[in-house]
Amino acid sequence: MVLPTKPCVEEWLEPAPMLRIHTGLQHSIIWPSQPNCLPVSFTTLPQKLQDEGYATHAVGKWHVGFYKKECLPTNRGFDTFFGYLTGSEDYWTHFRSGGNQANFLEHWYGYDLHDNLRPAWEYTGNYSAYVFTERVQNIFKSHNQDEPFFLYLALQSVHSPLQAPQKYINMYSHIKNKNRRLYAAMTTCMDDAVGNIVKSLQDLQLWNNTLLIFSTDNGGQVAEGGNNWPLRGWKGSYWEGGMKAVGFASSPLLPSSVQGTITNELMHVSDWFPTLVEGIAKGNIRNTELDGFNVWSTISEGKPSPRKELLHNIDAFEEDDKSTFNVNMTAAIRVGDWKLITGHPGADNGAWIPVPNSGINAFKPLLIPDQNVWLFNITGDPYEYRDLSQLRPDIVSQLTERLHYYYNKSVPAYYPDPDPKANPALHEDVWGPWL
Structure with a gap:
């Protein structure tokens, strides 16, 4: 054949x-x-x-x-x-x-x-x-x-x-x-x-x-x-x-x-x-x-x-001010080893849920009031345990600029x-x- x-x-x-x-x-x-x-x-x-x-x-x-x-x-x-x-x-x-x-x-x-x-x-x-x-x-x-x-x-x-x-x-x-x-x-x-x-x-x-x-x-x-x-x-x-x-x-x-x-x-x-x-x-x-x-x-x-780099998404649908990107908008981006999340990431701000009846208890992160920025070295910390946003403001700034770039090229959500x-x-x- x-x-x-x-x-x-x-x-x-x-x-x-x-x-x-x-x-x-x-x-x-x-x-x-x-x-x-x-x-x-x-x-x-x-x-x-x-x-x-x-x-x-x-x-x-x-x-x-x-x-x-x-x-x-x-x-x-x-x-x-x-x-x-x-x-x-x-x-x-x-x-x-x-x-x-x-x-x-x-x-x-x-x-x-x-x-x-x-x-x-x-x-x-x-x-x-x-x-x-x-x-x-x-x-x-x-x-x-x-x-x-x-x-x-x-x-x-x-x-x-x-x-x-x-x-x-x-x-x-x-x-x-x-x-x-x-x-x-x-x-x-x-x-x-x-x-x-x-x-x-x-x-x-x-x-x-x-x-x-x-x-x-x-x-x-x-x-x-x-x-x-x-x-x-x-x-x-x-x-x-x-x-x-x-x-x-x-x-x-x-x-x-x-x-x-x-x-x-x-x-x-x-x-x-x-x-x-x-x-x-x-x-x-x-x-x-x-x-x-x-x-x-x-x-x-x-x-x-x-x-x-990988833009996961930018969702500004529920924001009142859509004129320019701001960190209240729900977004996530990956650049090299780094991942930045802004806004509300969803899933109760990220609990870790084990398989039912595994003997492991689910646990939730310590929630910081009004937090809207998270930064992780996703290669070294794939489970997102350690938020580095306060320690690496330089990386936060760089990745936020990339979100600005993508947002300026986006069309409004329909x-x-x-x-x-x-x-x-x-x-x-x-x-x-x-x-």
Whole structure:
């Protein structure tokens, strides 16, 4: 069999070519009822890969807006889409409430599993990890093996609500904490899904020309079974436990010298765009508005990353004075060994939460009234135990200047009120475009 001249790429990752401060999406998430989406003016990763001759498919979670048809995956560079447009849907029924942006929205319920533009009602009662795995395997089987493909797979696992098939729950009956037991079951189910997908690639003789990328997009939510110990904080915060993400790239195409190795070089989700388009597909990213770096040589050769600093976010949405950056704004930046946090980092200002029933007690930091600046040598102190902001005002000043720089280049956060026209009851009980 002749393999494609370009490698196939399979990715588990949130698509984000730009820093959030350049998209207007730096505050919270897009709730189902909000008339908002990733701005349609931006070129997406799958659009650029289509230009390079790739077939493009999205399976699983979208969650970057759907209020109008222009925002849908099949209008943002994907040839096909099978999955859900919102977040936190039920794994079995595929229904989702309106969210907690407004109390009355809790009573809105809509079906959210779509096969391209069609509500896929026939999958009601089928666990999503099984459904998504089957769809991916069918894509492989029907794929023209003379052309490369890009598959973006965003499994629900292990996002809330905590739900798993009983056979996986039974594996962890020894775990006393219910949330952790369900979380472990969901994780194992996800592992099996990934294994089955890789086996399909191998059976179809596609694996030898495939790059598989696996990544999380945030830290664990301790209220929903997740855990980040010994890191500080959890999902929704700017502490390392909320933001530090791990992942891996696997492929027979990678040199043996880097297979099985670990890199701690800096990388941001926005780096995947130039890395895959330029580094893998050998495409052209000129005249494309990007914040990322091509880090393919870091992954494939172990070279230092071209990224030297990493803006986590600047969220000024709730500030009265937005004329210039100030340290009351919630922000975080990493430059070399240093990490600066300003404003309110979230997660109760950063408790350390051990695994339930571990015998270790949770502990909270000493809170200083009105503190709005924290500085850590994140290389030497990855658990953020020692705030050095008082000892190193010079570093605080330097990193604050970088936040000023980024803020001046940012666009205002766009976080519209819920739209009553979004109510699924007005659209045959389905979440979908309403404008």
